[in-house]
Amino acid sequence: MDISVVVPTLNGREELAGCLDALTEQVPDAEVIVVNGPSADGTTGMIRDRDDVSILVEIADRSVTVARNAGIDRATGDVIALVHQSLSVESGWADAVRDGLSGTAQAITGPTHQQLWAGMTTETEETRTIAGRDVTYFNPGNVAFDAEVLEALDGFDEYLNVGSARDFAHRMAASEYGVDWSTKMCVSREFEADGGIAETDWNWKYRSLAYRLVKNYNVRPTVVRRLLSHAIGDAKDALVDVVRGETTPSQWLGNGQDVFGGVGSGIVDGVRARVTDRTLRRNPNGRSARADRAVTVYDWR
Incomplete structure (x- = not known):
């Protein structure tokens, strides 16, 4: 089972370096694809100086949805994972991915361990029933898919600047694709108290x-x-x-x-x-809708 890992990034050079270090340590045989938005913090130079990134895709869009699709476009693994730039995969992550996708599920997700001053926090599985349809949401910064599912659903809907991962969960449920939760598929992030509070749009x-x-x-x-x-x-x-x-x-x-x-x-x-789009995939703004996402591609495979 070959794993491709897509890491969207935007002005997160230091966080990204930690993410890549963890992937190199825990999943050394993975195809690592970094999709860099218009970063202005030297991210491109940092990545080009490393020898553990398979592909660097430069895009002009600031949308994480576009970044995900741009990475999926170039992934060759039969499993494609998405990992957030600020997260580090933990020991056992790769085994959890392989075990989770060896059964009936088409996607596997897991918790984020976040270090707080008072201890450690994490998430739990989230499911909803909407109009009789059971939807299991996934952690968009820590999820792995059977590549055939991403192909069948044409990736993520680029109309959505926010919420494209939850939309994908709805579309997976419509096509009866399963999402499993594994407590062993862990990623971690140290809580930063001085990061400020983002205003809601x-x-x-x-x-x-x-x-x-x-x-x-x-x-x-x-x-x-x-x-x-x-x-x-x-x-x-x-x-x-x-x-x-x-x-x-x-x-x-x-x-x-x-x-x-x-x-x-x-x-x-x-x-x-x-x-x-009257099909079950419900994705008129998916991967196939455009072919101009990448501005520059560095392929070191």
């Missing part, structure tokens, strides 16, 4: 959510209920921030407008995507 969060729900399930009561449930929950949480004085009422109202605008755009585009 409310428009894109709800545009993505509405798009993938409508695209995969059509406009139905279940979809409307899920959208409302998410919006009401976020509105309540944000209102607490207003009461605490951490944000202003005008900001709260502005975020609400972004949510409604995102939902509207997502529904319209989701319907259009559903009509455009």
